[in-house]
Amino acid sequence: MNIVIIGSGYVGTTAAALFSVSGHNVVAIDLDPKKVSLINSGKAPFYEDGLDKILAAGIEKGALKATSEYEGAIKSADVVFSCVGTPDNPDGSSNLAYVIGAAEEASKYLKDGAIFVQKSTVPVGTGRKIMKLLPSSVPYVSNPEFLRESTAVYDTLMFDRIVAGGEDQEANRSILHLHQTVEDHFEDISRISQISYTPGHTGSYLSTSLESAELIKVTSNAFLALKISFANSIAQLCDAAGANIEEVMSIVGEDQRIGKAFFKAGRGYGGGCFPKDVSGLISSARSFNVDMPIMSAASSVNDYMPHYIINRIKEKFDGDLHNENIAILGLAFKSETSDTRRSPAIKIANLLVEEGANIIAYDPQANEEAKATLSESVTVAEKREDALKDATIVIIATDWSEFKVASDWTPQAHNLKLVADAVNCLDVTEVSQLDTGYVGVGRGQIDA
Ligand SMILES: NC(=O)c1ccc[n+]([C@@H]2O[C@H](COP(=O)([O-])OP(=O)(O)OC[C@H]3O[C@@H](n4cnc5c(N)ncnc54)[C@H](O)[C@@H]3O)[C@@H](O)[C@H]2O)c1
Structure with a gap:
């Protein structure tokens, strides 16, 4: 053809x-x-x-x-x-x-x-x-x-x-x-x-039918977004109550009616699809006089997650990140892509600039694309070691495989006090052996 x-x-x-x-x-x-x-x-x-x-x-x-x-x-x-x-x-x-x-x-x-x-x-x-x-x-x-x-x-x-x-x-x-x-x-x-x-x-x-096909696509994305925000809501309760989100969700997901996929807690969803598909569904439903409060809630939870992570980091620094040297590992909205559209990693970086922190960021593929939406105050490092050199706090913001083993990169961070794992990608056993502080998302019990 x-x-x-x-x-x-x-x-x-x-x-x-x-x-x-x-x-x-x-x-x-x-x-x-x-x-x-x-x-x-x-x-x-x-x-x-x-x-x-x-x-x-x-x-x-x-x-x-x-x-x-x-x-x-x-x-x-x-x-x-x-x-x-x-x-x-x-x-x-x-x-x-x-x-x-x-x-x-x-x-x-x-x-x-x-x-x-x-x-x-x-x-x-x-x-x-x-x-x-x-x-x-x-x-x-x-x-x-x-x-x-x-x-x-x-x-x-x-x-x-x-x-x-x-x-x-x-x-x-x-x-x-x-x-x-x-x-x-x-x-x-x-x-x-x-x-x-x-x-x-x-x-x-x-x-x-035509209308069903159109709705199948947005409904699929909306439901996946809902699962992520649901996991992130439960993750906040895990942190408060000392439970572990991975234990909770993996066993919840054993129920065949529920399933395990997309229950990953972290800094929330981003990219060129979920955020705008969720808002598009809310808006198009409204044009048919149908309310979608469930999707508005998913969107609010998602918008909050970067703030949640920053608040957890601030708790470890007496509420003040002014002049703290923070390395952000990962800028893409997820690993294995250079796409930074609506990336929560970039939102975290820009929010931390407002906190007065010195931000240096590194991504294996997305450095160039990220520059369009990163605050001008964020330094983009060509190499991971340049980002880590002077960092007191490291935030893993995208789950690239090169960040998943802390012992691969912690030796490059000589002043490290805290690892913030915004995507829960570090292995739990390794986390418990870190000689720095640690915060994850909903991994309450293993926070060092
Ligand atoms: N990216 C994904 O993972 C994904 C997955 C499923 C569905 N979708 C949907 O597919 C659509 C495309 O997404 P994408 O991520 O590939 O978009 P994109 O923004 O990466 O690419 C769109 C392209 O269309 C071009 N374009 C715009 N107007 C044009 C015109 N009149 N004539 C010719 N070219 C034109 C732009 O220059 C751009 O290169 C969107 O509706 C998106 O929601 C995306």
């Missing part, structure tokens, strides 16, 4: 790369010329495990190219995927300007019978509005994306479900079948990306 992918971010670039090595001709369209030239040189515009290798293979085969021009690419496209960003507006609602802009521009050139597919996460009801912008001969399919940054390629192959929702059943089936072609190239992709996958995996291919 001739496929066009509009938007070369995490979702669009991953889809473009994978379709291009699964027997299709793919054109990736992005308005950002830097992304276009990076992709044409076989490189992803961000760090994502295995993706560069697949992109390079697609380009080498002549099955993938990137451009900023719509006309030529869209005119010959059988399927057009919209994968542009849907950030939030200041009031929390979804900003659909990019989604509408992409659909309007594509609609000028779409051929009869082409399928227009929405992979971007949009509020329920958006599809009906986009359909009005498209020629009547072009079916619209909502095909929400469930990949996680840091494991985007893996998740696309080891999917739990692929959903195609829309009124035209044949179009839904075509989109599901198109994804099946990627699964059919499972072994090739595994070899090219050098990521190992579990053989024999079976995910579901599901056709739904």
Whole structure:
């Protein structure tokens, strides 16, 4: 098939790369010329495990190219995927300007019978509005994306479900079948990306109504956000009562009705999806006169967690962090990505600047991206040892593997008084042997 992918971010670039090595001709369209030239040189515009290798293979085969021009690419496209960003507006609602802009521009050139597919996460009801912008001969399919940054390629192959929702059943089936072609190239992709996958995996291919497909995506993210904030609420009680959040949640999760996933306490969720998907759900529900106090609560707990961690550190320093040298290890919103959008690590750094502390931060991949939102008073260290050298307090703010063994890096911190583990990534046994103070999140009993 001739496929066009509009938007070369995490979702669009991953889809473009994978379709291009699964027997299709793919054109990736992005308005950002830097992304276009990076992709044409076989490189992803961000760090994502295995993706560069697949992109390079697609380009080498002549099955993938990137451009900023719509006309030529869209005119010959059988399927057009919209994968542009849907950030939030200041009031929390979804900003659909990019989604509408992409659909309007594509609609000028779409051929009869082409399928227009929405992979971007949009509020329920958006599809009906986009359909009005498209020629009547072009079916619209909502095909929400469930990949996680840091494991985007893996998740696309080891999917739990692929959903195609829309009124035209044949179009839904075509989109599901198109994804099946990627699964059919499972072994090739595994070899090219050098990521190992579990053989024999079976995910579901599901056709739904348009509105259900739209709501499945935001509901999934909202529920995961809810689980994190729930764990963080219980973690605060653990600290107060001397219980341990990991013991509590792992045994709570033994109950099959509950499950263990996403019960990890820490400095809260961030990134380009959860915060804006939660606020988008609250806002879109409101437009249907439905209140979502449960999601507002999840969001408030999440906003509070960086403050909670700082308060716990302050307790150990008589409430005063003025002029304290603090190293922040990790700036990305999670490990294995360079994405710093809404990163709680950056929020912690900036809040500590307001406390008058001297902040030096280091991330193995995200230093450059972080600079856009970090306070100018934060020094960014090129090397971990430079961040640690004069630190009295070290905050682990992202669970990169290079921070998980304290004995790997504590010798580089000569004045260390306190380790604050904002992501609970240090091993409990090692923590109990630290000759400095320790605070975690909800690990009440093991705080030194
Ligand atoms: N990042 C994730 O992990 C993830 C996972 C699932 C779903 N999603 C959803 O997928 C969508 C895309 O997310 P992302 O993280 O890939 O976004 P992103 O911000 O990384 O990339 C979006 C890209 O779209 C481009 N763009 C904007 N308007 C355009 C236009 N009119 N024509 C061409 N290009 C245009 C931008 O230049 C940018 O490169 C969002 O709705 C997001 O919620 C993201």
